[in-house]
Amino acid sequence: MSKRDPDLLLQSAPLLKQGLSVPTAMRDVLLALMPALFAGFWFFGLSAILVVAATILGAMATEWLFTPKQERAVALGDGSALLTGLLLGMTLPPALPLWMAWLGGVVAIGLGKTIWGGLGNNLFNPAIVGRAFLLGTFPIAMTTWHVAAGPDSFFQLHPSTLALPFMQSPPMDGMSAATPLGLMKFEQIDSPIFSLMFGNSSGSLGETSGVLLMVGGLYLLLRRALEWRIPLAIFISAGLFTLLLETIDPARFPGIHFTIFSGGMMLGAIYMATDPVTSPVTPKGAWIFGCGIGVLVVLIRNFGGLPEGILYAILLMNAATPLINRYTQPRVFGRSRS
Amino acid sequence: MGLLSSFKRSFSHGVHPAHYKGQTENLAIQRVPFGNRYVMPLGQHIGAPAIAVVNKGQHVGRGELIAKPGGFISTALHSPVTGTVTEISPQRTLDGSFKPTIVIEADPFSAQRVETTPPASWEELSIEEFIETVQQAGIVGMGGAAFPSHVKYSIPDGAHIDDLLVNGAECEPFLTNDHRLMVERPETVIQGTEILRQKLGAKRANIGIERNKPEAIRALEKVLEKSPSLPITLSPLEVKYPQGAEKMLIQSVYRKEVPAGQLPRDIGVAVNNVGTVVAIADLFATGAPLIERVVTVSGPGIDQPANLMVPLGTPVRDLLSFCGGLNDKTREIIMGGPMMGFPITSLDVPILKGSSGILAFTEEETARPHEYPCIRCGRCLEACPYFLNPSRLALLSRNRRYEETMDYHVMDCVECGACSFACPSNIPIAQLIRTAKDNLRQNPVEEAA
Numbered sequence: 001m002s003k004r005d006p007d008l009l010l011q012s013a014p015l016l017k018q019g020l021s022v023p024t025a026m027r028d029v030l031l032a033l034m035p036a037l038f039a040g041f042w043f044f045g046l047s048a049i050l051v052v053a054a055t056i057l058g059a060m061a062t063e064w065l066f067t068p069k070q071e072r073a074v075a076l077g078d079g080s081a082l083l084t085g086l087l088l089g090m091t092l093p094p095a096l097p098l099w100m101a102w103l104g105g106v107v108a109i110g111l112g113k114t115i116w117g118g119l120g121n122n123l124f125n126p127a128i129v130g131r132a133f134l135l136g137t138f139p140i141a142m143t144t145w146h147v148a149a150g151p152d153s154f155f156q157l158h159p160s161t162l163a164l165p166f167m168q169s170p171p172m173d174g175m176s177a178a179t180p181l182g183l184m185k186f187e188q189i190d191s192p193i194f195s196l197m198f199g200n201s202s203g204s205l206g207e208t209s210g211v212l213l214m215v216g217g218l219y220l221l222l223r224r225a226l227e228w229r230i231p232l233a234i235f236i237s238a239g240l241f242t243l244l245l246e247t248i249d250p251a252r253f254p255g256i257h258f259t260i261f262s263g264g265m266m267l268g269a270i271y272m273a274t275d276p277v278t279s280p281v282t283p284k285g286a287w288i289f290g291c292g293i294g295v296l297v298v299l300i301r302n303f304g305g306l307p308e309g310i311l312y313a314i315l316l317m318n319a320a321t322p323l324i325n326r327y328t329q330p331r332v333f334g335r336s337r338s
Numbered sequence: 339m340g341l342l343s344s345f346k347r348s349f350s351h352g353v354h355p356a357h358y359k360g361q362t363e364n365l366a367i368q369r370v371p372f373g374n375r376y377v378m379p380l381g382q383h384i385g386a387p388a389i390a391v392v393n394k395g396q397h398v399g400r401g402e403l404i405a406k407p408g409g410f411i412s413t414a415l416h417s418p419v420t421g422t423v424t425e426i427s428p429q430r431t432l433d434g435s436f437k438p439t440i441v442i443e444a445d446p447f448s449a450q451r452v453e454t455t456p457p458a459s460w461e462e463l464s465i466e467e468f469i470e471t472v473q474q475a476g477i478v479g480m481g482g483a484a485f486p487s488h489v490k491y492s493i494p495d496g497a498h499i500d501d502l503l504v505n506g507a508e509c510e511p512f513l514t515n516d517h518r519l520m521v522e523r524p525e526t527v528i529q530g531t532e533i534l535r536q537k538l539g540a541k542r543a544n545i546g547i548e549r550n551k552p553e554a555i556r557a558l559e560k561v562l563e564k565s566p567s568l569p570i571t572l573s574p575l576e577v578k579y580p581q582g583a584e585k586m587l588i589q590s591v592y593r594k595e596v597p598a599g600q601l602p603r604d605i606g607v608a609v610n611n612v613g614t615v616v617a618i619a620d621l622f623a624t625g626a627p628l629i630e631r632v633v634t635v636s637g638p639g640i641d642q643p644a645n646l647m648v649p650l651g652t653p654v655r656d657l658l659s660f661c662g663g664l665n666d667k668t669r670e671i672i673m674g675g676p677m678m679g680f681p682i683t684s685l686d687v688p689i690l691k692g693s694s695g696i697l698a699f700t701e702e703e704t705a706r707p708h709e710y711p712c713i714r715c716g717r718c719l720e721a722c723p724y725f726l727n728p729s730r731l732a733l734l735s736r737n738r739r740y741e742e743t744m745d746y747h748v749m750d751c752v753e754c755g756a757c758s759f760a761c762p763s764n765i766p767i768a769q770l771i772r773t774a775k776d777n778l779r780q781n782p783v784e785e786a787a
Contacts, residue, residue, distance in 0.1 A: 005685050009670040012769045014677040014755035015703045016355045016511060020717075020762045022710040074708060120711035120763075227716070281716035281729065332747045333724040334585065334598035 022119075026079030028225045029271065032216030033086060036267070039198075039212050040205040043148035044094035047161045048205040052089035054098045055130070058105020059085030066114040080119050084108050087127035087271060090206020091264055091311075092134070095146050095158035099165040100138050104130040124318045125278045128311055135311070145179050145202040179203045181263045181307040184254050196261040203263065210261040217270040230279060231269040233290025234297070235260055241298040253302060265297065268310035278318045285321075285328040292317045348576035349586040353721045353756045355511050355579055355677065357550055361643040362514040362636050367522060369647045370660050372450055376418050376442040376651035377429055377688035378404065383484035385411030390440055396423045397445075401452040401629055404440055407473055413486045414476040415440070416627040418649035420448035432673055432690075434683040442651070454625035460533050465491075468537050472618065475627040476691070480613025481505060481516075481582065482674050484692030487614055491538060493603060500606040502535045502543040503591060504615050507575060507582035509548060510675025513695045515632040516612040518645045520547070520554035524561045527612055530619030531570055538608055543570045545612075546591050550577045579677060580754040584609045586723050598750050613694075633689055635661045637676075639668030639698025648689050654696055655685040667700035676703075677755045710763035718757035718767055724750050728757035732767040735774035741783050743774045751775065 041048050063081035064072055075081070085105045092101055108130025116122035135142045146158065179202050180191035195201040197211045207213075220226035238259050245253040259265065273279060273293055280289050293313045300309025331337045381387030388405035398404055398417040405415035421444040428436035444450075457463075457471050473488040493499060504527070508516040520527055527545070535543040547555050558572055573591045575581055585596045588607055596602055602609050613631065620626050629650055635657055636643040642662035654671065658664055664671075672679040673693050689696075718728035727746055734743045748771060757767040 006664060006668055008681065008683065008685075009704050010681040010683065011670055011704045011706065012681065012766070012772075013672060013674075013679050014759050014768065015670070015672065015699055016676050016759055017707070017764070018353065018355075018760050018762075020760075021707065021764065022713060022762050025713075025715070025762055078710060118711065120713045276713045276715035279714075281714050281719055281727070283716075283720075329727060329746075330719065330725040332598065332726060332750055334595050334600070334750070335747065 022080075023078045025225055026083050028220060028223050030079060030083055030086065032219045033090070033206070033271065035212040035215055036209045037086070037090060037206050039209040040090065040094070043208065044146065044205045045154045045156060047158045048094040050098055050157075050161060051092050051094060051096050051101045051205060052086060054101035055089035055092065055105040055108075056082060056085030058102040059088065059109045059130075060105075062106045062109035062114065066110070067118075075119070078119070081109055084113070084126045084130070087267075088130040090267060091127070091131045091204045093142060093145055094205040095144065095160045096134075096141055097160055097163035099163070100134060100141060104134045107133040120277055122277060123321070124315055125272050125275050128272060128314055128318075131311055132315065145182070147202050148208065179263070179307070180258070181301070184258065184262070184307070186307075191258070191262070193257050193261070196258070204267075207264045207267045210266045213266040213270055220270075226270070227274045227276070227279065227286055229283060229286040230274045230290040230293075233287045234265075234269040234273060234294040237291040237294030238265070238298050239294075241295055245298070245302060259298065259301075263301075263308045264310045268314055269293070272310075273314050273317070278321060280321050280324045280328065282325060282328040282330060284330070285324040288324050288328065289317050289321065292320065347573070347590055348578050348581065349589040349723055351720060351723045351725065351756075352578040352580065352586070353759050354577070355759060357577070358511045358636070358676075359514050359517070359550070361512075362634055362645055363517055363551075363553075365514075365518075365643070365645050367518050367632055367645045367647050370649075370652065370657065372419055372444050372649065373652060373656045374444050374446065375653060376421070376444060376649065377653060377686075378415055378418070378440045378442065378651045379429065379431055379688070379690065380405055380408075380415065380438045380440065382415075382690045383413070383478055383486060383692065385409065385486060385489075387438065388412055388415045390426055390438075392423050392426075392440065394423055394426055397421075398423060398442060399453055400448075400450050401454050401627055403474075403627075404442075411486055411489055413478055413488070414474050414627070416476055416629050417442055418629045418651045419444040420450055421445045430684055430686055432680055432682045432687045452624075452626055452629070454627070456625040457622060460537065460622040463537075465537060471621070475617075475621045477614065477617045477621065477628050478691045479611055480617065480631060480692070480694070481611035482678065482692050482694055484690065487610070487618075490603070490608060490610070491534075493538070497603055498606065499538045499540045499603060499608045500542070501592065501608070502531065502538060502540040503587060503602075503607055503609045504531050504543065504545040504612060505582055505584070505587055505609055506545050506547040506551070506554065506612045507587055508551070508612075509577075509579045509581040509583075510677055510679075510695070511579075512636045512697050513634045513675050514636075514645055515634045515694050517551050517554050519612055519616055519632060520551070521557050523616060524554075524557040526616050526619045527558060528561045528565075528568070528570060529623075530615035530617075532568060533618055533622060534608075534610060534615060535570070540608065541569065544573045544591050545570065546573045546575050546581075546587050548577045548581055549574050579756060579759075580723060580752070583723065583752055583754055585752075598747070628691060631689070631691065631693070633657065633693055634695040635697075636695065637672075637697035638700050638703065639664055639671075641665050650691060651688045653686050653688055654682060657689065657696055658685065658698070664698055668698045669701050670699045670704045672697045672699065677759065678753065707764045709765055712763055712765060715762060717760040717762065721756040721760040723754065723756065724752065726751055728767045728771065729765075731774065732757075732765055732770040735770040740774045740777045740781075743771075744778065744783060748774050748778065
């Protein structure tokens with residue numbers, strides 16, 4: 001061989017990769033959320049679009065600010081901040097003042113992720129941290145709901161959307177309406193199953209369309225990007241618990257369809273509880289984690305002071321995740337369980 | 339999951355890399371022409387290196403003994419060519435270190451005939467004589483680890499082998515050397531299996547083959563149909579990596595777990611690679627010691643991939659030039675498979691007894707993708723056939739907390755690389771675990787019971 005030998009690399013095996021990366025995983029989730037997101041836009045109009053834009057902006061700006069300059073392109077490019085902002089936005093009331101939504105995005109990344117050490121190190125789901133902050137700080141604005149008006153009033157901005165920071169909220173407009181959860185909690189009124197399933201009811205802008213959220217979940221399942229055990233465990237445990245309560249007192253407690261399709265159940269179970277960072281790594285842990293959430297949701301909704309419980313149910317189980325991981329280590333091949 | 343894999347006849351967990359076997363699976367094994375320089379390191383496997391019994395300048399015949407076993411866990415070496423010993427000196431080995439080596443210059447005018455006398459009929463040999471014969475023939479496990487075969491055949495008192503398992507899984511992508519042996523020499527595979535089965539006193543034998551080798555399965559089936567009395571069964575297996583790992587294969591075929599820290603023989607099983615079985619059959623048919631082996635030369639950096647019968651000691655350089663040389667894109671050469679093989683430091687390193695493949699890779703496969711933080715997705719846990727927690731082990735290793743990796747059974751890891759393959763964050767998990775294991779071997783700590 002007259003030619004000089006190539007300078008050989010010594011990259012250690014394996015040289016083959018599955019071809020799945022963090023950005024593709026994030027992109028899959030983003031894609032899966034699109035149908036429900038656009039349904040939310042359709043039902044709640046321009047205000048909803050602006051709210052989502054504000055949370056995403058808040059989240060991305062915070063990520064940018066707290067990331068060292070040379071890592072910014074990668075950190076923003078992996079899509080995790082975008083996903084946090086989007087998820088947060090989808091849990092908010094459509095007419096939330098934009099500055100609040102933006103602040104929620106800032107807190108979600110700042111307190112939910114960055115101070116823990118960035119991607120992969122946070123204990124709590126960042127989007128839920130953002131929402132918990134908003135709910136604690138602006139309880140009235142966060143519980144002022146509007147009817148799903150549909151495309152007729154698409155360009156009609158709610159007056160509260162453009163409220164200035166720290167000014168008194170403008171008076172309620174005539175479009176406000178109770179959510180199905182509120183109706184159930186305070187007046188024991190059931191809502192029609194159809195509007196629960198397709199999102200034609202008042203509520204958070206991205207949470208109302210259970211069916212479309214499920215379609216996205218199906219896509220993730222096909223892409224093998226979903227820890228299916230978690231939502232399944234949530235639905236099963238919440239369903240069984242609801243069934244038990246319903247048999248005890250059918251007048252007071254709602255049925256299974258209501259538990260599964262109302263509020264943030266679908267979004268929380270499929271997209272938030274399954275956040276890999278804040279959920280257990282072991283399959284058995286995933287079952288425990290999901291069952292815990294299911295039971296807590298029903299407990300909080302029916303016996304707590306709040307109409308919605310998925311938020312705190314997930315946060316509580318997030319806190320239990322390290323413990324669950326520790327006690328659900330699989331049995332090592334060829335060894336007895338230690 | 340356990341239920342599903344019992345239907346599919348496989349072990350639990352594992353990964354599914356693309357096979358990349360198409361380039362070479364239909365290419366018949368060709369013999370490479372003899373070159374001039376043959377490099378035979380005295381240590382080719384775990385255990386003691388062999389001891390040279392030839393001197394510089396001595397003429398040796400092809401197949402002649404050039405080094406005798408240096409202990410029980412050691413095998414003999416034989417000259418791969420007729421020629422002259424030109425050097426007994428340290429030469430570069432694949433990891434870059436220099437080890438004592440016999441260098442032989444081939445005689446260009448020799449006919450390169452192997453002059454050997456067949457040993458006594460295998461049926462008449464006692465098990466001790468059989469073991470001695472195998473050791474003197476230099477036969478080792480041909481699957482990659484090159485563990486001396488005769489050691490496996492030495493069954494301690496009280497233990498006995500019920501099942502002989504022949505490993506034809508060949509789960510590493512790209513490699514087709516075992517596949518070609520099964521397709522081209524099915525009679526020899528069966529003959530070797532039967533010899534081993536009888537000598538080890540096993541009641542039955544199984545040949546485990548992944549289903550992506552239908553041609554091999556058909557070829558062996560045909561031979562078995564002709565002699566239906568042989569207690570040899572074929573076990574087609576799910577195509578999954580690492581199906582060919584000894585303990586995984588046992589689980590797939592027999593649904594039995596070999597306890598950690600024990601050997602297959604402790605549960606009555608002996609596992610041998612297809613290549614080893616063929617070497618045994620050849621030894622008792624012609625008396626030929628292990629002086630050549632089948633090597634798959636493939637990978638995107640090779641223009642003319644091939645399955646080659648290669649004399650041991652052939653420098654990788656000669657093999658590559660026979661295959662049309664490296665193309666310009668080649669950045670790395672792996673000896674073995676792409677999942678568990680070793681990168682070689684120089685084209686001068688020789689083919690060893692355990693070299694199943696020479697694979698050339700380009701920029702595309704060797705570029706190190708950006709490493710993201712671990713997002714705790716659990717994919718490595720679902721990949722690990724040993725049910726370890728690779729992400730945890732990698733984190734501990736990166737923080738140099740090597741002792742703590744013992745609590746997570748780091749030494750049970752067989753370094754199959756399924757975790758690294760599956761990791762979406764591109765964390766070099768297998769490499770980090772290797773680091774931890776190396777450190778623990780150098781500074782042993784007592785394992786907590």
